[in-house]
Amino acid sequence: MRTQVAIIGAGPSGLLLGQLLHNQGIANVILEQRSGEYVLSRIRAGLIEAGTADLLDRAGVGARLRREGLRHEGIEINFDGKRQRIDLQKLTGKIITVYGQTEITHDLMEARSTAGVPTIYEAAGASLHDIATDQPRVRYHKDGVEGEIVCDFIAGCDGFHGVSRQTIPEAALRHYERVYPFGWLGVLSETPPISPELIYVSHQRGFALCSMRSFTRSRVYIQCRLDDHVEDWPDERFWGELKLRLDPQSASAIVTGSSIEKSIAPLRSFVAEPMRFGRLFLAGDAAHIVPPTGAKGLNLAASDVYYLSQAFAEFYDTGSSAGLDGYSDRALARVWQAERFSWWMTRLLHRFPEDSGFDRRIQRAELEFLASSQSAQAALAENYVGLPY
Numbered sequence: 001m002r003t004q005v006a007i008i009g010a011g012p013s014g015l016l017l018g019q020l021l022h023n024q025g026i027a028n029v030i031l032e033q034r035s036g037e038y039v040l041s042r043i044r045a046g047l048i049e050a051g052t053a054d055l056l057d058r059a060g061v062g063a064r065l066r067r068e069g070l071r072h073e074g075i076e077i078n079f080d081g082k083r084q085r086i087d088l089q090k091l092t093g094k095i096i097t098v099y100g101q102t103e104i105t106h107d108l109m110e111a112r113s114t115a116g117v118p119t120i121y122e123a124a125g126a127s128l129h130d131i132a133t134d135q136p137r138v139r140y141h142k143d144g145v146e147g148e149i150v151c152d153f154i155a156g157c158d159g160f161h162g163v164s165r166q167t168i169p170e171a172a173l174r175h176y177e178r179v180y181p182f183g184w185l186g187v188l189s190e191t192p193p194i195s196p197e198l199i200y201v202s203h204q205r206g207f208a209l210c211s212m213r214s215f216t217r218s219r220v221y222i223q224c225r226l227d228d229h230v231e232d233w234p235d236e237r238f239w240g241e242l243k244l245r246l247d248p249q250s251a252s253a254i255v256t257g258s259s260i261e262k263s264i265a266p267l268r269s270f271v272a273e274p275m276r277f278g279r280l281f282l283a284g285d286a287a288h289i290v291p292p293t294g295a296k297g298l299n300l301a302a303s304d305v306y307y308l309s310q311a312f313a314e315f316y317d318t319g320s321s322a323g324l325d326g327y328s329d330r331a332l333a334r335v336w337q338a339e340r341f342s343w344w345m346t347r348l349l350h351r352f353p354e355d356s357g358f359d360r361r362i363q364r365a366e367l368e369f370l371a372s373s374q375s376a377q378a379a380l381a382e383n384y385v386g387l388p389y
């Protein structure tokens with residue numbers, strides 16, 4: 001099989017890139033190791049920056065998000081039993097939209113199949129070849145038969161554990177990483193949200209986040225130990241612990257119910273530089289991870305693929321490689337801003353087991369500063385709502 005851009009991975013990065021390229025008349029094939037149903041069954045984050053929503057509109061896949069997404073003008077930061085609202089709309093003129101990543105994936109898959117652009121699901125053992133030449137190839141197995149895609153470029157959109165980054169010679173990549181000494185236990189439940197706006201909680205027992213997917217569906221996270229197991233957290237224990245971390249008013253608004261999904265995720269900051277080797281370009285989680293506290297993962301994936309799609313369009317329209325040559329620096333500038341913010345929010349709101357009394361006092365002073373300073377709130381809001389394109 002021959003195509004212009006072979007895309008590895010049908011997560012949000014791969015699917016959005018495929019859609020943007022297709023709209024620009026650039027042929028592409030997506031290779032995904034899992035089935036479409038499996039990809040759609042993964043529960044992920046769900047907070048969409050205004051710039052990301054605009055990008056989805058431009059890609060022609062924003063209609064349902066605009067119809068069904070929940071528009072939020074503010075968030076709350078909750079500490080020492082107090083509730084501090086951050087008025088995103090007033091401070092930045094922008095809002096955010098709560099719309100599950102699963103829904104975006106669904107919308108992108110549907111647009112792709114309607115347009116008849118090929119995706120090869122359940123493609124096993126993908127391997128990348130000749131990535132430093134102008135005719136790279138991807139080999140894989142499907143139903144026991146070997147397949148090969150010959151292309152001009154490969155886009156590595158295969159997430160943190162994917163094969164793309166691992167194919168780049170070690171000496172050509174630098175890694176920057178911080179692994180946090182705790183995880184997030186997340187629960188999805190068919191219960192109304194605890195509050196109309198998201199509540200981020202800093203508590204001596206640990207962080208908590210009350211989010212939602214709809215007016216009838218809650219998404220809640222609590223900080224847990226790295227060695228905790230989901231089985232250690234039956235629903236009653238989970239709701240009981242959440243209650244202990246919330247202010248009395250929010251705690252009394254909890255409607256408990258059985259969980260539809262429950263999982264533990266470790267928190268990590270990670271960046272691989274540069275995001276290119278030869279004719280292989282990395283995008284999304286394949287190149288970087290942020291802890292979910294700043295809600296940046298999906299939005300960063302969108303910014304990478306936007307820049308990458310522009311660079312491919314320039315190459316095919318004009319023959320110029322300038323955009324492709326500048327892709328890594330351009331994407332990384334935004335990545336590092338999001339890394340900084342996600343690290344800062346994580347540091348501000350979590351209980352770090354190794355912290356001294358001094359560290360805890362500093363953390364509280366920082367929260368008090370945020371509560372008392374308009375400009376500190378404006379800085380948080382500006383980072384939280386993200387940059388336009």
Ligand code: APR
Binds near residue numbers: 159
């Ligand atoms: N061959 C083919 N596909 C692969 C391979 C492989 N060797 N390895 C991984 N994949 C697929 C995975 O099955 C997955 O569907 O690549 C896809 C990567 O998707 P994501 O992990 O969702 O990464 P990305 O598309 O960059 O999305 C970033 O999703 O994980 C969240 O927090 C993250 O919100 C962010 C966003």
Ligand code: PHB
Binds near residue numbers: 219292
């Ligand atoms: C979510 O709704 O899943 C969510 C929201 C905000 C975050 C992280 C996750 O910071």
